[in-house]
Amino acid sequence: MSYFKDDAGNCYFLSAEDIANGGLSLLPADCVAITDEEAHAIQNPPPTPQQILAAQSAKLRGLVQLASAQKAALANRIDDIEFSIADGSSTPADETELPDRKAQSTAWYRFSSALGRVSAQAGWPVTVTWPVQPSDGMDLSVSATSPDTV
Structure with a gap:
């Protein structure tokens, strides 16, 4: 297998069989053999x-969307737990969950703030130094369904 390059920078490939069958004559006259690495x-x-700008911008947009979704989901859960505590309908699991969710919310707000910079x-x-994404948060893969569709 051989690679060739012409003066315009175009790259050509000929197999050993192509070369044996006269394929070199089909290449432009200004072609020279090059290495596999050059090809x-x-x-x-x-x-x-x-x-590069498009790829990094897309990554940033995706992380910003994830952070926004986590912040919203955590805020909703925290509100629900605080309401249930205030009206006396909370469970011990709710009261145990609350400080964890607040800590997760703080981590996602810090991450979101760092993404803004x-x-x-x-x-x-x-050259980008990406902030470390929080490892914990809400399960965003869960979707609500109407009781009629279950």
């Missing part, structure tokens, strides 16, 4: 600055 670099160029980093978007 790989031509065929897989590094991302452009625009591609990501694009202001000196290396953005090429």
